[in-house]
Amino acid sequence: MTLEELQERQAQELARRAQLANRIYCCSAAGCISCGSDALRQEIAAQIEAAGRGGEIEVCGTGCLGLCSRGPLVRTAADGALYADLAPEDAAALVAGDPAPIAAKRLDPGAPFFAMQERVVLANSGSVDPERLADYVAAGGYQALGRALADMSPPEVIEQVKRSGLRGRGGAGYPTGLKWELVARQPAGTKYVVCNADEGDPGAFMDRSILEGDPHRVLEGMAIAGYAVGAQQGYIYVRGEYGLAIQRLQTAIKQAEREHLLGSRILDTSFQFRVDLRIGAGAFVCGEETALIASIEGKRGQPRQRPPYPPEAGLWGKPTLINNVETFANVAPIVTRGGDWFASIGTERSKGTKVFALAGKIVNTGLIEVPMGTALRTILFDIGGGIPGGGRFKAAQTGGPSGGCIPEAYLDTPVDYESLARIGSIMGSGGLIVMDEASDMVDVARFFMEFSMDESCGKCIPCRAGTVQMNDILSRLVAGEGSADDIAMLEELCVLLKETSLCGLGQSAPNPVLTTLRYFRDEYEAKVRTEDAG
Amino acid sequence: MSVNTLSIDGKMVTGTTGETVFDVAWNNGVRIPRLCHVGGVSDVGACRLCLVEVEGQSRLVASCRTAVQEGMVVRTDTPRLQAHRRLIVELLFAERNHVCAVCVQNGNCELQDLAASLGVDHVRLRYRYPKLPVDTSHERFGIDHNRCVLCTRCIRVCDEVEGAHTWDLRGRGTHALLIADFGDPWGQSESCTSCGKCVQVCPTGALFTKGKSVAEMQKDRRFLKYIVTAREKHEWIR
Numbered sequence: 001m002t003l004e005e006l007q008e009r010q011a012q013e014l015a016r017r018a019q020l021a022n023r024i025y026c027c028s029a030a031g032c033i034s035c036g037s038d039a040l041r042q043e044i045a046a047q048i049e050a051a052g053r054g055g056e057i058e059v060c061g062t063g064c065l066g067l068c069s070r071g072p073l074v075r076t077a078a079d080g081a082l083y084a085d086l087a088p089e090d091a092a093a094l095v096a097g098d099p100a101p102i103a104a105k106r107l108d109p110g111a112p113f114f115a116m117q118e119r120v121v122l123a124n125s126g127s128v129d130p131e132r133l134a135d136y137v138a139a140g141g142y143q144a145l146g147r148a149l150a151d152m153s154p155p156e157v158i159e160q161v162k163r164s165g166l167r168g169r170g171g172a173g174y175p176t177g178l179k180w181e182l183v184a185r186q187p188a189g190t191k192y193v194v195c196n197a198d199e200g201d202p203g204a205f206m207d208r209s210i211l212e213g214d215p216h217r218v219l220e221g222m223a224i225a226g227y228a229v230g231a232q233q234g235y236i237y238v239r240g241e242y243g244l245a246i247q248r249l250q251t252a253i254k255q256a257e258r259e260h261l262l263g264s265r266i267l268d269t270s271f272q273f274r275v276d277l278r279i280g281a282g283a284f285v286c287g288e289e290t291a292l293i294a295s296i297e298g299k300r301g302q303p304r305q306r307p308p309y310p311p312e313a314g315l316w317g318k319p320t321l322i323n324n325v326e327t328f329a330n331v332a333p334i335v336t337r338g339g340d341w342f343a344s345i346g347t348e349r350s351k352g353t354k355v356f357a358l359a360g361k362i363v364n365t366g367l368i369e370v371p372m373g374t375a376l377r378t379i380l381f382d383i384g385g386g387i388p389g390g391g392r393f394k395a396a397q398t399g400g401p402s403g404g405c406i407p408e409a410y411l412d413t414p415v416d417y418e419s420l421a422r423i424g425s426i427m428g429s430g431g432l433i434v435m436d437e438a439s440d441m442v443d444v445a446r447f448f449m450e451f452s453m454d455e456s457c458g459k460c461i462p463c464r465a466g467t468v469q470m471n472d473i474l475s476r477l478v479a480g481e482g483s484a485d486d487i488a489m490l491e492e493l494c495v496l497l498k499e500t501s502l503c504g505l506g507q508s509a510p511n512p513v514l515t516t517l518r519y520f521r522d523e524y525e526a527k528v529r530t531e532d533a534g
Numbered sequence: 535m536s537v538n539t540l541s542i543d544g545k546m547v548t549g550t551t552g553e554t555v556f557d558v559a560w561n562n563g564v565r566i567p568r569l570c571h572v573g574g575v576s577d578v579g580a581c582r583l584c585l586v587e588v589e590g591q592s593r594l595v596a597s598c599r600t601a602v603q604e605g606m607v608v609r610t611d612t613p614r615l616q617a618h619r620r621l622i623v624e625l626l627f628a629e630r631n632h633v634c635a636v637c638v639q640n641g642n643c644e645l646q647d648l649a650a651s652l653g654v655d656h657v658r659l660r661y662r663y664p665k666l667p668v669d670t671s672h673e674r675f676g677i678d679h680n681r682c683v684l685c686t687r688c689i690r691v692c693d694e695v696e697g698a699h700t701w702d703l704r705g706r707g708t709h710a711l712l713i714a715d716f717g718d719p720w721g722q723s724e725s726c727t728s729c730g731k732c733v734q735v736c737p738t739g740a741l742f743t744k745g746k747s748v749a750e751m752q753k754d755r756r757f758l759k760y761i762v763t764a765r766e767k768h769e770w771i772r
Contacts, residue, residue, distance in 0.1 A: 283706065300703065305579040305599045458684060458703070458710035459580045465625035468708045469659050489658060496621050499594055499614075500582045 001259050002268040003146035006137060013138035021056040023077040024094055025126055028061030029068075029212045030244050031205075031366075036087070037072035043088035044074075047095040057095060060132065063125035063213015067113060069365035075126045082107045082114075082126075112382040113364050118345065120353045121329045122369045124214045130248050133255040136216040142261050144332035145220050148227055149269045152335075157228040158184060161331070163339025165351030170196055170287075170324035171399060171428040172504075173350070173417040179321060182311035183229040186319035191231040193222050193273075194296070194315065194322045197238035197245070198280050198287040201400025202451060203359040204431030207325035209367050210355070211238065211245035214329065215252035219275055221328030223262060224335055226273040229321050234273060237292050239280040249277055284401075284455035288503050289314075289322045291457065302457045303503035324429065326355055346372030350416035354427070360397075360434040363388050370415070377411040380434060391436035395519070399428025401448040401455075402508035404515030405441065424515040426508070441520040442527055445513045446474035452509035463506025466497045470513065477527045484528050491517065540606035549602035556584055556597035559610060566610050567619055567648055569683065571598045572735050574758035575690040581683075583619050583648070586610045594618075620652050628659040629708060630666065631680035632738070638751035639739030645683060666711075671721030674744055675733050677712065682740040684710055688732035695761055700726040712740075731757065 001009075017023060026032075026041040044059040051057075065073040070084035078097060083090070083105045093101040109115070119125070129135040136142070148157050162177030183191060195218060199207040211218060222234045238246055253275055256262040264272040278296050285291045286301040293315050295301040314320025330352060334342045343351050350372035356379065358365055363385030370379060380386065380396060387393055395405040398415075404425030406413065413419050417427050435444065453467035473490050476482040494510035494517075501507045517524060536551050542559050549558035554577070559566050569581035579596035586597045589607035597610070609615075626632070626645060634640045648654075666679035686703070689712070693699040700723050704713045714723040733741040734753050742751050764770060 285706075305596055453707060456707040458705070458707045459578070460582050461580070461622050461625055461683075462582055464684070464708055464710070465629045468662065469625065469628065472660060472662075485658075492617075492621060496618055500585055500618050500622070502579060502582065502596075 001261065003143070003150055006142055006146055006267065009134065009137050010140065010143075013134045017077075017138070019056075020058055021053070021078065022058075022097060024057065024059045025062040025075040025077065025129075026059060027063075027065045027071060027073040028130070029064040029209050031064065031068040031209075032071035032073055033244070035071045039088050040072050040074070040086055040091060043091035044094060047091045051095055053095070060129040060135070062128060063122070063130055064209040064367045065126050066117075066122075066368060067107070067364055067366045069363075077127075080109070082109060113368070113385065116378065116383050117369050118353050118371050119369050120333055120342075120345070121210060121217075121326055121355050122213070122367070123333070124217065125209075128214060130213050130215055131251055133216065133252070133259065133261075136214070140336070141216050141332075142220055142256075142267070144335040145223050145227075145261070146267050148224050148335050149267055149271055154184060154228045154230065157224060157335065160334055160339040161228070164330075164334045164342035165339075165346075165349075166327065166330055166334065166342065167350065167417065168324060169326035169330070169354070169429065171402065171426060173427060176323060176327055179311060179323070180225065180228050182309075183231075183319050183321040186312065188230060190233075190318045191229055192315045192318055192320045193226045193229065193231045193234040194292070194320055195222055195234065195236040195325060195328055196287060196289070196292060196322055197236055197242070197325045198284075198292060199242075199325070199429060200239065200284040200287050200455075201402075201429055201431040202448075203357060203397075203433045204400060204429055205357045206355040206367065206430040208242050208245055209357075210325050210329050211242065212248055215245075215248045216256065217332060218325055218328045219249075219252055219256055219262060221331035222275060223266065223273045224331050225321055225323065225328065227271055229319075231321065232272050232274065234275040235278050235296055235315070236275060237278045237280060237286070237296060240282055246277060246279060253277070283457070284451075285457045285503070285505050288505060291503070292322065293320065300457075302459045303505075305502060326430070347414060347416045349418055350427075354415065354430060356430045356432045358384050358432050358434070361387050361391060361436040361439075362434040372416045373414040375412050375414055376406065379415065379432070380411070384434070387434070387436050391438070393434070394437045394439055395435045395441065395444075397425075397433040397435065397444070397512070398431065399426040399508075399511070400431050401451045402426060402504065402511055403428045403431075404511045405435075405444060405519065406515070407519040409519075424511065424518055426511070440478065441516045441523045442474060443478050445516045446471065446478055448512035449474055449509065452505065456505065456509075460500075460502035460506060462497050463501045463503075463509065466493050466501075466506070467509055469493060470497075470510070474513070477524060480527055480529065482528055487517075487524055487528070538602045538604040538606070540602055540604070540608060542608045543610055551601070553602050554598055555586060555588075555595075555600045555602055555606070555608055558602050559597065559608070564610055566597055567652065568598065569644065569648065569737055570685040570687065572687045572691070572755070572758070574762040575687070575694045575735075578686060578690070581622070581685060583622055585615060585618065587612055587615065616652065619648075620654050623649050623652055623654045624657045624659055626683050627654075627657045628661050630662075630664060630682065636748060637681065637739040638742045638746045638748060639681075639753075640749040642749075642752045643739060644737035664708075669714075669720050670744065671719035672723075672726070672728070672744075673721060674728060675720070675730065675741060676744055677720060677741050678739065679711060680740075681738045682712055683738055684712070685737060687735040687737065688712065688741060691731045691735045691758070695758065696727060696729050696731050698725045698727050698729075701732060734758075
């Protein structure tokens, strides 16, 4: 397929859709499936059949529509309306296009949850069926790759990514363009592009939703990266728990290879790029890039000392570009619309948008995308709808077990890499867990420490034995059996792990403890055995 | 091979390109503490005892995995490093069951020596007392997991010097356990050549020769030097 043929396909699909009276998009992300969107979709299909309108109304799946707490969600193309809390009984009304019986379930697109978001990464959610290549093509898919191959040299592609100011969405925020340049500058030869889809923070499901909702977008981003850095092979390291994402990726890779959008002779050029999946076996530490590399190589998933960094010596010792799912999902829009457009969104040092997974004590649990620099208060109270049942906000946890708890006093902090680091937390991959006054902050710290302890690979002593001791101390404190010495030792261990651990897991494992000690120290002290207090 | 001049603890020393800070320090009488390092096999930088401060770098670096550079200023024994090392040794003592009084290695143990040299005279952490197995199925050797510090020296010497790769780890975190082959009793291992190299490199009494009583076990590491020197100088006779 050439670029012209691709554009022709797009026109054909759009023309075909223009003939339809309605196209009903049924959210087919894991969240909605778990509350019955499959049954709803089948019932819609049956109702279309029963009404004899098979030719004019279509039902299809689509990526995450955002408001996961109120699934299953449906979007109808005819009037652009969004419905929540649907049941199979509502299928008839959806097919008939009669909004009266389901008016109560109709969501207001002007509500802050929708109106205050800016969708770049999730742009296709709600209008593209992740299992149909034609849908992605209709949305302009693979044209960024086509344009890059036809009109841009690899350094020009990298230049656009650099201009965009895009930074790694896995959490650390390394400038993506610089990383690409590092790999591109290595001597020509075998190079690899790796997509890190080993999302593992508790409460985080951004990458999962992107892969489930728009797998082709990630593949296209990887192919563009492959072209820019001179790699012909890509791997997606996806965690084994994400069955649906794996299945959709497999489907997408097959579809793209069949049309020469991946594989050999891509878009009728000499560029070739294969993508294979590697399935993780459940180790959180394999999200660390050197452990991820070891795991792909078939070794025990343990990190190793850096340098050398993967751009110099990565997979099988070859130059390797590793980016996160969301990072790759940002690439196609940057190539299409230009780095300057992307750089116009966000703050001075954090560009573009960020997807967050809202979880915990918040009204609108779900997936959102906002410009970088949006205040935490806006995210939690305007978009998130605040605390359910009139509860009082206590803290928000960003960055999972590597992040920190942010108290009310810092709610006006803009969400960007630097601001979050300044208050002791991290951007992380985008998990945002909200806690109300019922939460015991010491227990929260213990929960994350237990997670880090279970997920420590055991290679270096501070992380392996230190997380165990910290978990012990925190458990003692929670049980009311801790002493003042325990708190002092806890602080000493925090410093040890931060300064001496081999990889990011151990280095950042103390963050939940450090931030809760910083902002909720009174809760720790209140737990010290009374005979020891004072 | 170019020569680099650097400062270690205020002393000007030289090292050739590719040499590690750790090796250059030891060659010049600066004994940086170590546990996972053993000369002759690859380094993994896992014990974190050999961490040093390098001027201009905010992070501490593992000296066994850091190559010397011209003009480097290294400090190996600052109060901060000493505190970290003491706590790491305390963590090890609390992790498994290191009871010197009943150990074959008492008096010849690297963990014991580390504690003594770092001034760890008591452990401020709570002992965990895990229940761990002892495998004496091998004809000549035994392994007591209670004394294992997971330094992986045995794994590396078996893989890199003997070429058998009998040993590896299973499980993760504090539950990691040294296993022979696929977790078979050592005595039933099909890959083990019974060479005993693992026993000799073990820093504690975890791997021992059968028949030794308390404090009788002494490890002899000289074989590594012969083999490694012979390999480097191509002295093998075919």
